[in-house]
Amino acid sequence: MIMALVSRCKDIKNHFLYICTYFHEIHPIMKQTLITNIKELINIEEVKKPFVAGKEMSNLKTLKNAWLLIEGERIKDFGEGIPDARYQIPDTGYQIPDTGYQIPDTGYRIPDESADNHASGIRHQASEDMTIIDATDRMVFPSFCDAHTHLVYAGSREIEYVDKIKGLSYEEIARRGGGILNSAKLLHQTSEEELVEQAMSRLSEIIRFGTGAVEIKSGYGLTVEDELKMLRVIRKLKELSPLTIVATFLGAHAVPAEYKGKQGEYVDLVINEMIPQVASEELADYIDVFCDKGFFTVDETDRILNAGMKYGLRPKIHANELDYSGGVQVGVKYNALSVDHLEFTGKREIASLSNSETMPVILPGAAFFLNMIAAPVRRIIDAGLPVAFASDFNPGSSPSGNMQLILSMACITYRLLPEEAIHATTLNGAYAMGVNEDLGSIARGKKANLFITKPISSYEFMPYAYGSNKVEKVILNGEVVL
Numbered sequence: 001m002i003m004a005l006v007s008r009c010k011d012i013k014n015h016f017l018y019i020c021t022y023f024h025e026i027h028p029i030m031k032q033t034l035i036t037n038i039k040e041l042i043n044i045e046e047v048k049k050p051f052v053a054g055k056e057m058s059n060l061k062t063l064k065n066a067w068l069l070i071e072g073e074r075i076k077d078f079g080e081g082i083p084d085a086r087y088q089i090p091d092t093g094y095q096i097p098d099t100g101y102q103i104p105d106t107g108y109r110i111p112d113e114s115a116d117n118h119a120s121g122i123r124h125q126a127s128e129d130m131t132i133i134d135a136t137d138r139m140v141f142p143s144f145c146d147a148h149t150h151l152v153y154a155g156s157r158e159i160e161y162v163d164k165i166k167g168l169s170y171e172e173i174a175r176r177g178g179g180i181l182n183s184a185k186l187l188h189q190t191s192e193e194e195l196v197e198q199a200m201s202r203l204s205e206i207i208r209f210g211t212g213a214v215e216i217k218s219g220y221g222l223t224v225e226d227e228l229k230m231l232r233v234i235r236k237l238k239e240l241s242p243l244t245i246v247a248t249f250l251g252a253h254a255v256p257a258e259y260k261g262k263q264g265e266y267v268d269l270v271i272n273e274m275i276p277q278v279a280s281e282e283l284a285d286y287i288d289v290f291c292d293k294g295f296f297t298v299d300e301t302d303r304i305l306n307a308g309m310k311y312g313l314r315p316k317i318h319a320n321e322l323d324y325s326g327g328v329q330v331g332v333k334y335n336a337l338s339v340d341h342l343e344f345t346g347k348r349e350i351a352s353l354s355n356s357e358t359m360p361v362i363l364p365g366a367a368f369f370l371n372m373i374a375a376p377v378r379r380i381i382d383a384g385l386p387v388a389f390a391s392d393f394n395p396g397s398s399p400s401g402n403m404q405l406i407l408s409m410a411c412i413t414y415r416l417l418p419e420e421a422i423h424a425t426t427l428n429g430a431y432a433m434g435v436n437e438d439l440g441s442i443a444r445g446k447k448a449n450l451f452i453t454k455p456i457s458s459y460e461f462m463p464y465a466y467g468s469n470k471v472e473k474v475i476l477n478g479e480v481v482l
């Protein structure tokens with residue numbers, strides 16, 4: 001009888017162990033990273049908002065002397081002072097070599113900027129599943145969300161840049177190898193593999209400057225084949241890069257030379273051939289049109305957006321960069337996620353945006369590089385609207401994806417307060433590319449895409465010290481990548 005009971009208990013025990021093993025395999029213990037002694041944790045949210053607008057943009061929530069816990073790829077918790085007892089792991093003092101996620105080698109070599117880079121922010125392996133990072137004197141920011149770029153391109157256009165300085169006309173520049181059409185010619189001659197390699201090196205660079213999510217457009221193809229090629233390159237980048245990437249189809253970026261004088265036929269090509277193929281291969285998340293003087297008219301934009309919407313492609317529009325083009329209004333009509341550039345924005349544009357879910361996106365890099373007028377951002381914010389700032393990283397008018405520089409320009413040129421500029425480059429940028437549920441702020445459950453600064457005196461130092469890289473460590477999807 002007793003033997004039978006012992007045997008039965010053994011069975012139960014074995015069964016219990018079996019269940020434990022079973023669950024452990026299905027639900028393996030997730031890797032945790034605890035960041036302690038954070039001087040200030042920036043842009044925290046207790047309740048997630050899609051974006052911040054108007055006066056609210058200057059109300060940036062932060063936590064001094066904070067800690068942050070990452071579990072798996074997400075933010076699990078954060079708080080002030082010493083981490084909750086349940087998260088405290090004794091410090092073994094054991095230091096491990098950096099074995100974080102390695103950015104795929106694209107041949108691009110990033111110089112070691114400062115020797116003190118490795119002096120602190122020390123990582124300890126507290127246990128197999130827990131890494132502790134000491135962030136004494138350092139701040140933690142949510143990664144920048146760059147909602148407007150054209151960073152897939154072939155070669156560069158510095159000769160055109162010098163020609164512009166010399167005062168050459170647009171036609172002369174085009175003859176010498178400048179302009180969107182010449183970028184298209186070069187892209188046509190470049191293989192998909194080479195385009196991926198060049199773009200990956202640009203992605204590595206923007207990761208170093210603190211970007212955690214980026215929108216990338218097509219638009220240097222301008223034929224069915226080459227537009228699809230560009231979008232396939234972006235799809236490949238999504239697979240290879242730890243960044244969150246969204247793709248926008250911009251077939252209507254410029255009119256190819258062979259369609260000069262018959263622009264309507266090119267619009268037909270975009271509508272009848274490009275959009276259906278892009279949609280059938282699910283290559284794009286959004287659709288864009290350059291709706292401006294000398295590019296595409298409001299009527300053409302209307303036709304293209306209407307066709308895109310039938311395939312579920314929500315618009316993001318290039319609008320009002322060169323004139324009061326009607327681009328803002330046609331964008332709002334089709335519930336665009338964003339309207340971008342906005343140098344020519346008056347009362348009518350602001351009134352149109354006021355009754356919409358469309359994010360105004362400002363691109364100071366292009367305005368700076370081309371010496372253009374600045375968009376009236378203060379008037380937009382004073383009207384109670386949100387704004388986002390993005391890099392417009394592209395070879396012709398903004399050959400930089402450095403969002404720290406964009407943050408500085410937002411303050412210097414557009415007179416945003418640092419708090420407004422931080423919102424404009426993080427949460428509002430995330431909304432303008434449709435990733436605000438997951439990114440753009442420090443909130444429980446959001447993806448752990450963030451950076452740890454070098455030792456800095458205050459968060460205002462970020463836009464103030466323009467030109468230098470204040471980012472020391474980067475975490476993407478919960479992994480230390482830098």
Ligand SMILES: [Zn+2]
Nearest residue numbers: 148150318392
């Ligand atoms: Zn653009």
